[in-house]
Amino acid sequence: MANQPIFILPEGTERYSKRDALRMNITAAKVLAGIVRTTLGPKGMDKMLTNSLGDVTVTNDGATIMREMEINQPAARMLVETAKKQEEIVGDGTTSVVVIAGELLAKAEELLDDGIATSVVVKGYRNATAKAVEILKNIAIDADDEETLKKVAVTAMSGKGSDYAKEHLADLVVKAALRIKEDGKSDIDNINIQRVSGDSVEDSFLAEGIIIDKAPLSKNMPKDVEDAKIAIMKYPIELKDINTDAKIDITSPDQFEMFLKQEEDMIKDLVNKVVDSGCNVLFCQKGIDDMAEHYLKKAGIMAFKRVKKSDMDRIAKATGAKLVSDIEDLSEEKLGYAGHVYLDKIFDHELTLIEECENPKASSIVLRGSTRYVTEQIARALDDALGVVAATIEEGTVLIGGGACEIDLVKQLREYGESVSGREQLAILKYAEALEVIPRTLIENAGLDTINLIADLKAAHEDSPFIGINVFDGKVVDMKDAGVIEPLRVKIQALQSAGEAAEMILRIDDMIAARNALNSTGPDESGNDASGMPPMPGAGGMGGMGGMPPMM
Incomplete structure (x- = not known):
């Protein structure tokens, strides 16, 4: 009995503990970082992603790549969630946060191999992150003019398929x-990017008002309304569904005609409520049936159905209209105003424009491009640019890009690390070393001489914190003069998120999975798992932890 194993976990449960679990997670993070690392910077490469339906996405946007890859390995998925949060908060820096986190974990692994305790590494990284944020705030410069905002937008879009038109798009x-x-503040949720295939990206323009990707219900409805009084409703203008168990006994043609007349009167009443409010343009989030369409057309009302909630919100912001949930509440006070609402045709695409709003709080960019793939890729670049410009407007401060701020961080963090006693110093110095991954990657992706250029950058930073690498000509230059600028908030958020993700992964010393919980990422015939991650020694793939001995 003394040597009999005691099972406390259900049969089939898989477990890896201590260094095996940690090494597995660190390797997963490094593999993910390696996948997106080649996309970083103006000279970064694109990825072609094909889903199970055969849809193709070509992009170098880190968030899009990680979302489309459908990664299932738990530690790698934690980094994916970190990147998503980075995009939600500041709109850019998703690739950087994963690359930095992967490098922090790689350096942590070296420390652990040298016998440094995990708790010491975590504490050192935490202190280094706090110091790095302090340093970034000290080297930041003020930015509150339109020209600087354009430089921020250009930097964000560099290398994302829009280089030949980035000045215009910025x-x-x-x-x-x-x-x-x-x-x-600028709430970018109130900016709509309307993609229209055809013509050149340089034909893109900023609309004077809001653009809705809808045409009026009927060709016979007004297509051009001036002095528009706009209603926005969640309430459907259609007959309510009759319960499936309900029965209607009709015994004569007269009764049937009376039944149809009652239905028509009900629809008329709904339309009359719209007419009585003074509305001449109606946007409905729900349905509008054919009979209601007929009476709206007869009343001279320009009507739209099944309008997206996001569009309804933008219309409300721009026109001052109040969203009506019950048609009984519709009144003149709930209407919005626009000087001009009209249907326009761009290339072969019909769009409705809402212009001449008194105090618009929403806007639309019409993005042109030769194909759907072009407009999709550049729309992602515009999303990034909008995010960083909004962050800069709110924060009012920026950093110099091109690897300049990272090299200065490395320099100052090393000085800080030398002043710290004990083994924590080693973690801080490794943290500083890890931050070199950004300028190093920019140089590698440009096909330049990494060793010599990194050495030149470090030497130049003895005189100026603004020296970075111009990846287009391979020269070490003043990036402030070159106009390569990034928002302070994006860099701070990336460092904090990467540090937190690395700490979270380092603190995991056990992986326990229920039976088949990770089978979806088990190895295929080629030895790779479903997420594209290489197999771990003894783990049966990044998602699998098979072969676990009984827990005793």
């Missing part, structure tokens, strides 16, 4: 963000 982004600026 101008659109900045104007759109400033147009909706309110109380020192």
Whole structure:
């Protein structure tokens, strides 16, 4: 009995503990970082992703790549969630946060192999992150003019398929963000990017108002309304569904005619409520049936159905209309106003424009491009640019890009590390070393001489904190003069998120999975798992932890 194993976990449960679990998670993080690392910077490469339906996505946007890959390995998925949060909060820096986190974990692994305790590494990293944020704030410069905002937008879009038109697109982004600026902030959810295939990216423009990807219900409805009084409703203008168990006994043609007349009167009453409010343009989030369409057309009302909630919100912001949930509440006070609402055709695409709003709090960019793939890729670049411009408007401070701020961070963190006693110093110095991954990757992706250029950068930073690498000509230059600028908030968020993700993974010393919980990422015939991660020694793939001995 003394040597009989005691099972405390259900049969089939898989477990890896201590260094095996940690090494597995660190390797997963490094593999993920390696996948997206080649996309970083103006000279970064693209990834072609194909899903199970055969849909193809070509992009170098880190968030899109990780979302489309459908990664299932738990530690790698934690980094994916970190990148998503980075995008939600500041709109850019998703690739950087994963690359930095992967490098922090790689350096932590070296420390652990040298016998440094995990708790010491975690504490050192935490202190180094706090110091790095302090350093970034000290080297940041003020940015509150339109020209600087354009440089921020251009930097964010570099290498994302829009280089030949980035100056024009940056101008659109900045104007759109400033147009909706309110109380020192720009809510980019109020900016709509409407993609229209055909013509060149340089034909993209900022609309004077809101654009809705809808045409009026009927060709016989008004297509051009001036002095528009706009209603936005969640309430459907259609007959309510009759319960499936309900029965209607009709015994004569007269009764049937009376039944149809009652239905028609009900629809008429609904339409009359719209007419009585003074509305001449109606946007409905729900359905509008054919009979209601007929009477709306007869009343001269321009009507739209099944309008997206996001569009309804933008219409409300721009026109001042109040969203009505019950048609009984519709009144003149709930209407919004626009000087001009009209249907327009761009290339072969029909769009409705809402213009001449008194105090618009929403805006639209019409993005042109030769194909759907082009407009999709550049729309992602515009999303990033809008995010960083909004962050800069709110924060009012920026950093110099091109690897300049990272090299300065490395320099100052090493000085800080030398002042710290004990083994924590080793963790801080490794943290500083890890941050070199950004300028090093920018140089590698440009196909330049990494060793010599990193050495030149470090030497140049003895004189100026603004020296970075121009990846287009391979020269070490003043990036402030070159106009390569990034928002302070994006860098701070990336460092904090990467540090937190690395700490979270380092603190895991056990992986326990229920039977088949990770089978979806088990190895295929080629030895790779479903997520594209290489197999771990003894783990049966990044997602699998088979072969576990009984827990005793």
